[in-house]
Amino acid sequence: MPRITSVTVECKCGEKIFKYHKSGTGRLIKCFVSKISADYFSLPKKLPTGSAVACPKCGERVGVVQMIKGQVAVKLNQGQIKPIRIG
Numbered sequence: 001m002p003r004i005t006s007v008t009v010e011c012k013c014g015e016k017i018f019k020y021h022k023s024g025t026g027r028l029i030k031c032f033v034s035k036i037s038a039d040y041f042s043l044p045k046k047l048p049t050g051s052a053v054a055c056p057k058c059g060e061r062v063g064v065v066q067m068i069k070g071q072v073a074v075k076l077n078q079g080q081i082k083p084i085r086i087g
């Protein structure tokens with residue numbers, strides 16, 4: 001079993017976006033929607049591919065919805081979130 005770490009994804013403006021159960025070590029690049037544990041604002045459960053995830057406070061784009069390995073995931077915009085690295 002890989003190590004699971006609960007991390008909070010935050011916008012650069014300080015707004016919390018969601019909590020995520022990251023497996024393994026390294027930099028957080030993408031978040032599978034099925035492993036997002038708590039929304040600070042309501043992330044729609046059915047997200048169309050290509051739609052943007054915007055910060056509710058500043059409106060900047062913090063990620064984009066993509067299909068990764070057949071699962072719905074949020075690919076994070078590294079320039080707009082606080083960097084998260086485990087390990």
Ligand SMILES: [Zn+2]
Pocket residue numbers: 011012013014015055056057058059060
């Ligand atoms: Zn923000």
